[in-house]
Amino acid sequence: ILNVEQSPQSLHVQEGDSTNFTCSFPSSNFYALHWYRWETAKSPEALFVMTLNGDEKKKGRISATLNTKEGYSYLYIKGSQPEDSATYLCASTLDISNFGNEKLTFGTGTRLTIIP
Amino acid sequence: GAVVSQHPSRVICKSGTSVKIECRSLDFQATTMFWYRQFPKKSLMLMATSNEGSKATYEQGVEKDKFLINHASLTLSTLTVTSAHPEDSSFYICSASGQGASYGYTFGSGTRLTVV
Numbered sequence: 239i240l241n242v243e244q245s246p247q248s249l250h251v252q253e254g255d256s257t258n259f260t261c262s263f264p265s266s267n268f269y270a271l272h273w274y275r276w277e278t279a280k281s282p283e284a285l286f287v288m289t290l291n292g293d294e295k296k297k298g299r300i301s302a303t304l305n306t307k308e309g310y311s312y313l314y315i316k317g318s319q320p321e322d323s324a325t326y327l328c329a330s331t332l333d334i335s336n337f338g339n340e341k342l343t344f345g346t347g348t349r350l351t352i353i354p
Numbered sequence: 355g356a357v358v359s360q361h362p363s364r365v366i367c368k369s370g371t372s373v374k375i376e377c378r379s380l381d382f383q384a385t386t387m388f389w390y391r392q393f394p395k396k397s398l399m400l401m402a403t404s405n406e407g408s409k410a411t412y413e414q415g416v417e418k419d420k421f422l423i424n425h426a427s428l429t430l431s432t433l434t435v436t437s438a439h440p441e442d443s444s445f446y447i448c449s450a451s452g453q454g455a456s457y458g459y460t461f462g463s464g465t466r467l468t469v470v
Contacts, residue, residue: 284460
């Protein structure tokens with residue numbers, strides 16, 4: 239994988255259901271994987287930054303896992319609520335020594351719509 | 355938390371004119387600013403990286419005379435699209451990093467530029 243790829247592009251989920259989507263990234267020279275939540279007309283909001291293989295992070299009903307060897311991360315949302323409707327972006331960074339000054343390489347995002 | 359204010363959120367300009375987009379870090383010192391561009395259904399693509407007081411570093415294929423970046427202070431960076439043409443119509447967004455910025459990167463809310 240040369241680029242950061244996300245699937246699916248869009249997703250409609252019934253309120254109360256759980257869902258997950260995928261981010262694939264180049265596993266060579268990898269340092270960190272970032273997840274952002276982006277609501278229309280607002281700034282992307284940082285959800286997680288993960289660096290270690292097998293890492294799992296949780297924030298309320300949202301959690302993420304990381305597999306650096308095979309180059310993928312999953313984002314899970316449990317018991318979806320209307321306020322979860324947003325575009326979820328993932329991005330990778332490569333340089334451990336320059337964190338905060340290294341560019342992010344983004345996927346195209348997964349657009350999640352929760353149906354009440 | 356760290357906040358980056360980006361203005362304007364939306365601008366329409368005539369072909370041949372220049373447009374300035376501002377990003378201000380409100381509660382932290384933005385030592386590095388990243389400028390991204392996004393075409394419809396595409397990922398955020400890095401245009402350039404600027405460090406306070408230094409010249410910006412442009413990504414391959416980005417015209418530095420077309421997209422002027424100024425990062426003269428730790429709280430303000432500007433992107434000026436000079437002699438804009440319809441093909442410059444796009445979504446532009448900044449991201450700042452520095453001491454006090456969450457997760458190393460804090461985004462503005464973006465600017466939708468339409469050149470007519």
